[in-house]
Amino acid sequence: MQKVNVAKKILSANEEYAFKNILFLAEHKILCLNMISSPGSGKTTILTRTINELKDKIKIGVIEGDIQTDIDAEKIRATKAPAVQINTGGTCHLSAAQVNRALENLPVNELDLIFIENVGNLVCPSAFELGEAGKIVVLSVAEGDDKPAKYPAIFAKSKVLLINKIDLLSAGAQVDFDIKRVKTDARKLNKAVEIFPISAKTGEGLTSWYDWLIKSVEKNSV
Amino acid sequence: MQKVNVAKKILSANEEYAFKNILFLAEHKILCLNMISSPGSGKTTILTRTINELKDKIKIGVIEGDIQTDIDAEKIRATKAPAVQINTGGTCHLSAAQVNRALENLPVNELDLIFIENVGNLVCPSAFELGEAGKIVVLSVAEGDDKPAKYPAIFAKSKVLLINKIDLLSAGAQVDFDIKRVKTDARKLNKAVEIFPISAKTGEGLTSWYDWLIKSVEKNSV
Numbered sequence: 403m404q405k406v407n408v409a410k411k412i413l414s415a416n417e418e419y420a421f422k423n424i425l426f427l428a429e430h431k432i433l434c435l436n437m438i439s440s441p442g443s444g445k446t447t448i449l450t451r452t453i454n455e456l457k458d459k460i461k462i463g464v465i466e467g468d469i470q471t472d473i474d475a476e477k478i479r480a481t482k483a484p485a486v487q488i489n490t491g492g493t494c495h496l497s498a499a500q501v502n503r504a505l506e507n508l509p510v511n512e513l514d515l516i517f518i519e520n521v522g523n524l525v526c527p528s529a530f531e532l533g534e535a536g537k538i539v540v541l542s543v544a545e546g547d548d549k550p551a552k553y554p555a556i557f558a559k560s561k562v563l564l565i566n567k568i569d570l571l572s573a574g575a576q577v578d579f580d581i582k583r584v585k586t587d588a589r590k591l592n593k594a595v596e597i598f599p600i601s602a603k604t605g606e607g608l609t610s611w612y613d614w615l616i617k618s619v620e621k622n623s624v
Numbered sequence: 625m626q627k628v629n630v631a632k633k634i635l636s637a638n639e640e641y642a643f644k645n646i647l648f649l650a651e652h653k654i655l656c657l658n659m660i661s662s663p664g665s666g667k668t669t670i671l672t673r674t675i676n677e678l679k680d681k682i683k684i685g686v687i688e689g690d691i692q693t694d695i696d697a698e699k700i701r702a703t704k705a706p707a708v709q710i711n712t713g714g715t716c717h718l719s720a721a722q723v724n725r726a727l728e729n730l731p732v733n734e735l736d737l738i739f740i741e742n743v744g745n746l747v748c749p750s751a752f753e754l755g756e757a758g759k760i761v762v763l764s765v766a767e768g769d770d771k772p773a774k775y776p777a778i779f780a781k782s783k784v785l786l787i788n789k790i791d792l793l794s795a796g797a798q799v800d801f802d803i804k805r806v807k808t809d810a811r812k813l814n815k816a817v818e819i820f821p822i823s824a825k826t827g828e829g830l831t832s833w834y835d836w837l838i839k840s841v842e843k844n845s846v
Contacts, residue, residue, distance in 0.1 A: 408630045440662040441746050441775060442767025469747065471773050492777060494716065494747040522775070523747050524663050525691065525716035544766030544789065545664025551693050553663060553744070555714060567766065570792065570799070577792070 416530055419498030423533025426505055427516070433619050434516045436532050438556055439540035441522030444566040446474045447602040448540065449517055453481045456612060460619050463513045465504045467496040467521045474519060484508055495527040496520050502533075514619050524549070528556040536561035536624035543567050543579040550587035558591040561624045562598065564611065569601040638752055641720030645755025648727055649738070655841050656738045658754050660778055661762035663744030666788040668696045669824040670762065671739055675703045678834060682841050685735045687726040689718040689743045696741060706730055717749040718742050724755075736841050746771070750778040758783035758846035765789050765801040772809035780813040783846045784820065786833065791823040 427434050437445050453462045464485040466475040469492060478485035486504040488496060501518060508516065518534060520527040528537070539560040541549055544567055550557040557563065565584060570577045581599055588595055596614060600607035618624045649656050659667050675684050686707040688697040697709035708726040710718060723740060730738065740756060742749040750759070761782040763771055766789055772779040779785065787806060792799045803821055810817055818836060822829035840846045 440664060440744070440767075441771055442662060442764070469775055469777075471770075473770055473774060492747075492751075494745070521747065522662070523716070523745055525714075525743065525745050526748065529714075542664070542766060544764060544792070545662075548693075548695055549663055552695060553691055555691075570766070 413529070416498045419502050420531040420533040423498055423502055423505065426502075426510075427533060427535075430510045430513075431622060432510060432513050432516055433622055433624070434518065434532075434534045435536055435538050435561075435624070436518045436520060436527075436534035437538045437540060438520045438524070438527045438560070439522065440524045440542075440545060443522070443540040443542040443545065444602050445519050445522070445540055446477050448564065448566065448600070449519060450477055450481050451602050451605070451608070452612070452615070453478070453483045455608070456615065457481075459616060461512055461514045463508045463510075463516045465496075465501060465508070465516060465518045467500075467519060469493075469521060484513075490521060494521055494523050494525075495530050496532060497530060498532045515615070524553045524556055528559055535618075535622075538562045538564060540564045540566050541584065543570050543577050543581075547578075547580045547583045547587075550584055550591060554591050557588045557595070560592065560595060562596045562611075562614065563588050565597065565599040566602055568599045568606060569604045635751070638720045641724050642753040642755040645720055645724055645727065648724075648732075649755060649757075652732045652735075653844060654732060654735050654738055655844055655846070656740065656754075656756045657758055657760050657783075657846070658740045658742060658749075658756035659760045659762060660742045660746070660749045660782070661744065662746045662764075662767060665744070665762040665764040665767065666824050667741050667744070667762055668699050670786065670788065670822070671741060672699055672703050673824050673827070673830065674834070674837070675700070675705045677830070678837065681838060682736045683734055684737045684739065685730045685732075687718075687723060687730070687738060687740045689722070689741060691715075691743060706735075712743055716743055716745050716747075717752050718754060719752060720754045737837070746775045746778055750781055757840075757844075760784045760786060762786045762788050763806065765792050765799050765803075769800075769802045769805045769809075772806055772813060776813050779810050779817070782814065782817060784818045784833075784836065785810050787819065787821040788824055790821045790828060791826045
């Protein structure tokens, strides 16, 4: 019982900060999206390409969550977008308090959209609300098509599922991945989820993702 | 402070069970390896191929950890090896207590080697000792070559690093992955780590992994 109570206390302290973040973001009319996936699904590559290709339409900032290193924040900064790195030092998810401090270090008056790139982990980050308008889950085809069934929480909670690295499905590559199965399993958990099969490398499928982003920023909700 | 104390209590309760598991495994002369990776790195495929190809040399059993579903245990059972499924119901790692119960449900008198396939997560499982002789970390080339730098704990603690899906590096596939960088970064964290680049799909590189396994089972240590 003690474990449960402590877990509840940690979660509710997190919710207080998440609520502060919601108010702060509303005040500054910024849409905030929390991007979650396994390590190596392509979150940073999706973000750098999205920032570059929407440069003239949306002002984007990024909060980068990593256990260690600022490799990803450096990649974001190379696009000239502002990025704040949070190193969790071993912790498996970002907390709303960490995001709260990071928001103070972004030029919020110049931004339309903030992406939070969470720590690479398909499990823990789904339990921690950060004050975002919505979650984006990324699944690379190299990870296999059984992931919505095996890791249901994040697929149930996300507004968008980006199925990335679809270039690996082309003839010659040895990846077995049934996009139909993923769509069916994800929609069983979450009827309203938007699903965009993309390749952040080749650019395939990105137009629909960009259209969704532009529309969401315009109405400032998802 | 309270959070820290509770975390310590949870970890030390885990260690008690881990110690029980060490004694139990020693008594039954079974080598136990704890396999850890991101979701979709290929743990189950490596295990099914390894079980099939070493059938006449080593008797292998598997403890399967998943958030939900018994998809992986079913794949293991199809090889005729005994498998016990643990569903964590949302928790991001296996605990030593769960492994303790699973060991009771395996035909331990017939086994030389037990693999624990942990929940797909490159972060949390590294903090929980299960009583294993060693950890095996799997990294698929599709995940990128920056992972030892970004998720150092598990690379620092593992006896073996399996770099899987090297078939995706062949001409035609769009995967950038510098095996040398991964080897250098992993060895900076862990001088003694054994590194085997493999493809569980094509079979490339598996002989060295099998030789290491056979040798480790013979001496009952890693």
